[in-house]
Amino acid sequence: MNWLTNFVRPKIQSLVRPREVPDNLWDKCPQCGHMIFHRDLAKTLWVCAHCDHHMRMSVKARLDMLFDGAAYQRIELPKGLVDPLKFRDSKRYTDRLKDSQAKTNEQDAVVVAHGRVGGVPVVVAAFNFAFMGGSMGIAVGDGIVAAAELAVLQDAALIVVPASGGARMQEGILSLMQMARTTVAVAKVREKGLPFIVLLTDPTTGGVSASFAMLGDIHIAEPGAVIGFAGARVIETTIREKLPPGFQRAEYLLENGMVDMVVHRHKLAETLGRTLGLLRHRGAAGQLLPIAVDLPDSFEAEPGV
Amino acid sequence: MNFLDFEKPIAELEGKIEELRHLSDSDEINIAEEINRLQVKVDRLLRASYGKLTPWQKTQVARHPDRPHASDYIERLVSDFTPLAGDRCFAEDKAILGGLGRFRGQSVMVIGHEKGRDTESRVRHNFGMARPEGYRKARRLMEMADHFSIPVITFVDTAGAYPGVDAEARGQAEAIARSIETCLDIRVPLLSVIIGEGGSGGAIALAAGNTILMLEHSIYSVISPEGCASILWRSGDAAKDAAEALHLTAQDLQRLAVIDDIVPEPLGGAHRNPELAITSVAEHMDRALKSLALVEGGVLRARRRDKFLEMGKIGLP
Ligand SMILES: [Zn+2]
Numbered sequence: 162m163n164w165l166t167n168f169v170r171p172k173i174q175s176l177v178r179p180r181e182v183p184d185n186l187w188d189k190c191p192q193c194g195h196m197i198f199h200r201d202l203a204k205t206l207w208v209c210a211h212c213d214h215h216m217r218m219s220v221k222a223r224l225d226m227l228f229d230g231a232a233y234q235r236i237e238l239p240k241g242l243v244d245p246l247k248f249r250d251s252k253r254y255t256d257r258l259k260d261s262q263a264k265t266n267e268q269d270a271v272v273v274a275h276g277r278v279g280g281v282p283v284v285v286a287a288f289n290f291a292f293m294g295g296s297m298g299i300a301v302g303d304g305i306v307a308a309a310e311l312a313v314l315q316d317a318a319l320i321v322v323p324a325s326g327g328a329r330m331q332e333g334i335l336s337l338m339q340m341a342r343t344t345v346a347v348a349k350v351r352e353k354g355l356p357f358i359v360l361l362t363d364p365t366t367g368g369v370s371a372s373f374a375m376l377g378d379i380h381i382a383e384p385g386a387v388i389g390f391a392g393a394r395v396i397e398t399t400i401r402e403k404l405p406p407g408f409q410r411a412e413y414l415l416e417n418g419m420v421d422m423v424v425h426r427h428k429l430a431e432t433l434g435r436t437l438g439l440l441r442h443r444g445a446a447g448q449l450l451p452i453a454v455d456l457p458d459s460f461e462a463e464p465g466v
Numbered sequence: 467m468n469f470l471d472f473e474k475p476i477a478e479l480e481g482k483i484e485e486l487r488h489l490s491d492s493d494e495i496n497i498a499e500e501i502n503r504l505q506v507k508v509d510r511l512l513r514a515s516y517g518k519l520t521p522w523q524k525t526q527v528a529r530h531p532d533r534p535h536a537s538d539y540i541e542r543l544v545s546d547f548t549p550l551a552g553d554r555c556f557a558e559d560k561a562i563l564g565g566l567g568r569f570r571g572q573s574v575m576v577i578g579h580e581k582g583r584d585t586e587s588r589v590r591h592n593f594g595m596a597r598p599e600g601y602r603k604a605r606r607l608m609e610m611a612d613h614f615s616i617p618v619i620t621f622v623d624t625a626g627a628y629p630g631v632d633a634e635a636r637g638q639a640e641a642i643a644r645s646i647e648t649c650l651d652i653r654v655p656l657l658s659v660i661i662g663e664g665g666s667g668g669a670i671a672l673a674a675g676n677t678i679l680m681l682e683h684s685i686y687s688v689i690s691p692e693g694c695a696s697i698l699w700r701s702g703d704a705a706k707d708a709a710e711a712l713h714l715t716a717q718d719l720q721r722l723a724v725i726d727d728i729v730p731e732p733l734g735g736a737h738r739n740p741e742l743a744i745t746s747v748a749e750h751m752d753r754a755l756k757s758l759a760l761v762e763g764g765v766l767r768a769r770r771r772d773k774f775l776e777m778g779k780i781g782l783p
Contacts, residue, residue: 354613378610379550418552418559418599436548439566440614443573446752446759 190214192385206426215383215426217363220272220289223322227285227430233276238268238307241299246333254331261292270295270325271304275311279434281441282317284308288324288362288369295325297369298332302339305373309346318356318437319347323374327367340372347373356440358433361388361411361420379436380420381429382411388419468737470526472515476734479508512734519683521709525691527683528662529625532737534744536563536578536621539661542744543751544569544576550607552599556636559600561592561628562672564607569619570752575611577604577672578621581662594663595628598641601671605641605648612652615763617755620672622660625690627668642671649674650771653763657754659747660684660716660725661736676770677754678724680716681747682731686724687714713782723780727754 186199192214201210206226207218218226225231248254262268270292275284286308288295305321312319328336350357359377363386371390382388389409397404407413411423424432469477483504486497519527527533540547544567551558564577579596582588604620611618627638649656649672658675664686673686680686689697691709696702719725729750736743758766 351613354615356614375554378613380552415551416558418555418557418603421550421552422548432548435546436566439546439548439568439573440616443614443616444568444571446570446572446617446755 188216191216208426213384213425215363215385217290217324219291220267220287223287223362224272224274224285226426227278227320227322227433228274228276228283229278229280229434233274233285235272235274236307236311238271238273238300238304241303243300244331245299245335246331248331248333250331257293257331265289265292267292269300269304270297271301273304273308273311275315275317278318278320278430279437281434281437282315283320283437284312284315284317285320285322287322290324290364293329295323295369296327296329296336297325297339297343298329298336299339301325301329302342305339305343306346309350312350312355313353316353316355318358318441319350320358320360320433321347321373321377322360322362323365323369324362325365325367325369327369337368340368343373344376347376351378356437358436360429360433361414362386364388366390366392375419378440380422381432381436382414382420382423383426383429384411384423386411388414468531470523470530472523472526476508476511476515479504479511483508509733512738516683516731516734520706521685521712521715522691522706524683524715525663525685525705525709527735527737528685530735530737531583532740533662534736534740535583536580536623536661538740539621539659539744539747540565540567540576540578542741543748544574547576550610551603553602553606555599555602557597557599559592559597559603560590561594561596561624562600562604564603566616569755570748572755573614573616574755575607575616575618576621577607577618578661579624579668579672581623592628594624595626596624596668596671597628597630597633598636598638601627601638601641601645604672605645608645608648608652608656612654615654617655617657617758618652618675619751619755620656620658620675622658622664622669622673622686623662624665624668625663626665627671639667642667645671646674650774651767653767655755655758655761655766656770657751657758659729659751660686661747665690674770674774676758676766676773677726679727679729679747679750679754680719680725681729681736681743682716683735684716685709685714686716686719687712718782721780721782724777 187196188199188202189196190209190212193209193212195211207216224233244254267289270289271286272289273286277283286304309319347357357377358379359374361380361382363383365374365388370388387409388411393404393409414420415423483501486501489497547565547567549565561579562577563580567574567576579594580591581594582591608618627642656675658673658678660680662684666688669686691705691712692702694708694712695704699708716728720728727750729747732739732742
């Protein structure tokens with residue numbers, strides 16, 4: 162729990178330095194193929210203005226978008242065991258880690274920050290898909306555990322934003338164990354009666370979906386996000402059939418009872434704030450708020466009455 | 467406006483009033499007087515017929531297509547409504563709506579059968595007949611409310627649970643049983659309002675509450691009058707007799723201590739003035755929630771369980 166002392170006097174890490182992106186840079190929408198100015202994408206929160214496709218976005222943009230006034234503090238995560246199996250395939254795992262660290266300027270695939278959403282104290286753990294496909298190993302497990310413990314400590318809600326292909330093979334069985342480990346972590350949030358919301362983004366699959374990501378009090382998914390356990394290609398090879406369009410997409414999960422709502426990215430912060438408000442600022446029976454009852458015009462009192 | 471059979475004389479008078487209203491000029495004073503005279507007659511007829519509706523007539527009123535549905539109550543009474551979907555198991559069942567919202571400032575979990583209004587929405591909501599996943603969603607939401615100390619309000623309006631092969635295969639009976647069990651287990655207030663049809667197991671799955679309100683002309687029964695008639699009378703034509711024999715009216719159910727209070731409906735039924743009906747339900751809900759708010763969770767649960775243990779100790783005189 163030594164990271165908690167860090168929390169008391171948080172070492173505020175400078176956020177990911179915005180990499181110098183030239184203004185004339187174009188991005189291609191993976192769905193409709195339109196070329197879009199990079200700076201326009203930032204304005205639309207990486208939602209394609211032509212086809213509404215929700216593209217993957219950076220963790221920084223995600224946190225800026227979620228927290229009230231883009232104000233939050235990142236916490237430094239504990240340094241755990243690195244490369245416990247001394248794993249190597251065509252390349253050493255430690256080298257892959259270094260490459261990803263250099264590429265993303267992050268230590269591993271999860272970032273934890275705290276602040277307010279809709280005025281409610283919240284801890285957010287957000288996955289970084291750019292870091293080895295957001296795969297979950299010990300360090301990611303550490304991040305989820307730290308986020309859950311911080312939520313309990315601060316009496317805050319926990320929001321986890323997965324974007325992950327699943328377990329990190331390079332950590333072998335110990336990455337599998339993170340499924341159970343993160344399950345304990347979020348159970349502690351639940352046992353304290355604090356809200357645990359999962360914001361499912363593209364993609365949420367494998368060991369991540371089959372653990373904490375499906376255990377939220379409320380599941381919110383971004384439109385079109387791929388969410389599932391087994392990969393579509395694996396399934397197709399196994400059953401030797403073409404999969405139906407929309408398979409494992411957020412809307413498919415909604416229809417199949419797995420998520421509460423599919424929410425457009427532009428409405429996410431508002432939806433999260435409202436939902437957290439309903440769960441945390443409960444009000445008392447009979448407490449009249451001006452917004453409470455929306456009576457039709459015919460029920461308005463006559464002037465002077 | 468859809469008229470029921472017994473409302474024919476009223477429909478005729480209202481037709482005449484409409485005609486008169488469309489007549490232009492020609493002695494306006496006389497026309498206004500005639501309209502007034504007819505309106506008085508309409509009100510008298512409404513008062514007379516709605517003052518003594520038979521159980522079969524109440525059945526028709528309870529099923530009236532223009533009667534306010536759960537979605538109407540939610541739209542009028544619940545602000546910040548945030549629908550929650552899915553049973554986390556098989557499907558999202560649109561026959562049962564559910565979600566968080568605020569009723570007069572207080573967070574509430576609202577769950578209700580929705581029959582739908584037009585052909586498209588009726589099909590979408592399966593005419594308010596839920597499958598197992600609907601009851602499993604209801605159970606999940608009740609448990610969530612319990613977990614976050616949020617009172618539960620249910621709006622009951624269903625012909626019954628969906629009778630289908632798929633529903634049976636996925637355990638319709640078990641799903642209803644678990645939903646009833648959860649109603650009786652939670653430690654937050656559970657307020658149930660029977661707004662239209664309280665059809666059998668599909669209804670009690672959401673209605674084993676601390677306080678059960680019933681609209682004046684709604685019905686609540688172990689079986690539909692038609693179903694009962696075909697089984698016991700061996701003829702669907704005997705539905706009227708079955709409705710009589712089942713004592714499915716709010717008035718009889720209050721005598722049997724099955725429900726706690728009756729919400730009066732506007733003259734001519736809730737469908738004639740949905741706004742007024744909804745407001746009157748809201749006042750009753752407010753009162754019920756305020757008194758339940760004073761009771762500690764464990765006591766709420768114990769009282770609810772005791773109440774249902776007592777069912778069947780009071781009969782009709
Ligand atoms: Zn596009």
